[in-house]
Amino acid sequence: MISLSNLVKTFNTRDGKVTAVDEINLTIDEGEIFGIIGYSGAGKSTLIRLLNMLETPSSGEVTIAGKTMNKLSSKKLRAARQEIGMIFQHFNLLWSRTVKENISFPLEIKGVPKTERDERVEELIRLVGLEGRGGSYPSQLSGGQKQRVGIARALANNPKVLLCDEATSALDPKTTDSILELLVDINKKLGLTVVLITHEMHVIRKICHRVAVMEQGKIVEQGNVLEVFKHPKQEMTKEFVKQVTEPEETEEAIRHLLEEEDIGHVLQLTFVGREAEKPLITNIIRTFDVTVNILQGKISQTQNGPYGSLFINVDGEASELERVIAYIREQKVQVEVIHP
Known part of the structure; x- marks a missing residue:
């Protein structure tokens, strides 16, 4: 489903060139929940933004569902992005729009007729458990409810892939668990491939099938979550496992x-x-x-x-x-x- 080949991303700063993602090779299978864990500055946020070309690779390739993303024309890239949903740490909702209008926004951009949009929005509101809140504004919602709106909006175009950028970091533990359970439910019901980044091993432990550990732009360890828990090789991985065990x-x-x-x-x-x-x-x-x-x-x-x-x-x-x-x-x- 997702293949990263010799992926590199560098930034030019006043202090010189910074390599945020350094020669990463990775394969993520269709329908799995794949976690990427690392401390701040490890490069994981840059990596996930490379998947939908919010950042352009300096070199290497990003292939999703058979399409090499960084070789697509602008028109084809826009179409390919509609198959990739993304949710964010701080929700990124439109504060002047209601829940329904936020969820409907991607469908409006796509030019979906209003009747079809409304049906899809109601379906998504039920899916994420926000019945009765369609007319509310983001300021009237709790953090968990805001993230549910973000998830529903990300699913509006029936994507094949859902990217989660620290999606639970701004939430309390109980709300975090409810959002993680929702992601597992969506993964099972829709067969969606989910890629999430986090600095919390609890998140990896609870929902991921496989995990990659990032440090200084590189993947230093990866594998089945249970095997990584059982035999962590790198010191950093041992520290993360210790958070849970x-x-x-x-x-x-x-x-x-x-x-x-x-x-x-x-x-x-x-x-x-x-x-x-x-x-x-x-x-x-x-x-x-x-x-x-x-x-x-x-x-x-x-x-x-x-x-x-x-x-x-x-x-x-x-x-x-x-x-x-x-x-x-x-x-x-x-x-x-x-x-x-």
Whole structure:
């Protein structure tokens, strides 16, 4: 569906040439939700703007649905852009227009007859859950409702691709989750290819099938979300994964526990996929002559299955502890002794 080949974007600044996107090669499959994550300045916003030619590549190619975007004439590019919807961090709504009029705007530009426009707008209002708000103005809406208008507007022309530029960064956690659920629903109902950029691993974890990690204009790691969670290779990726699997409060709690003199052996277990559903701790207690105390744990769901970490305190003879660790590894669960 989307193919990026040796893609480069440079900007000339007073301080010299800046390479925002540096030799990126990437393929995104039709119908998948693909996440691009990175810190500010990584180049991810520039990359997503290159997909619909809001930025022109310095070199390389952008191919979407068989069309090389940066080789199209102006007329053909305008037509190709109608197959690409985009939603923004700060909504970019027309404040003097109602919800219906905002959603209708792309159809007006396209020259769609009014009766057909009105039918399409009502259909989209139902799809994004804004029934009864069609006559409201953006100033009368919550942040989540504004983003729903932005999503409906982006879908007006029945695009094949939906680009999301930090679409949930301006929203509170609960509203963020509702918007992410809406994007998953749209992806399933319409078979839409969704590309989103974010600096939050929670967003990637919740809805993406695959992810690419950007740093200094380059993609430093990519893959199936569950595999990236399981085996993060780059330090930056490990930091992002830690946002979800070891939140700050977990780190603090474990640090305090390790300061206790009689804490004994502390193991960190990492579960991926079906292993997260096994009664591992129960089996350890029944099988081995040890006592087990659960210190802290969290299981998260990804689009590809569950992922989680568990910190446990195990008390017993050293030989028995070795048997426990061997057993855990036999169950395809990662284990690390973090104390002593």
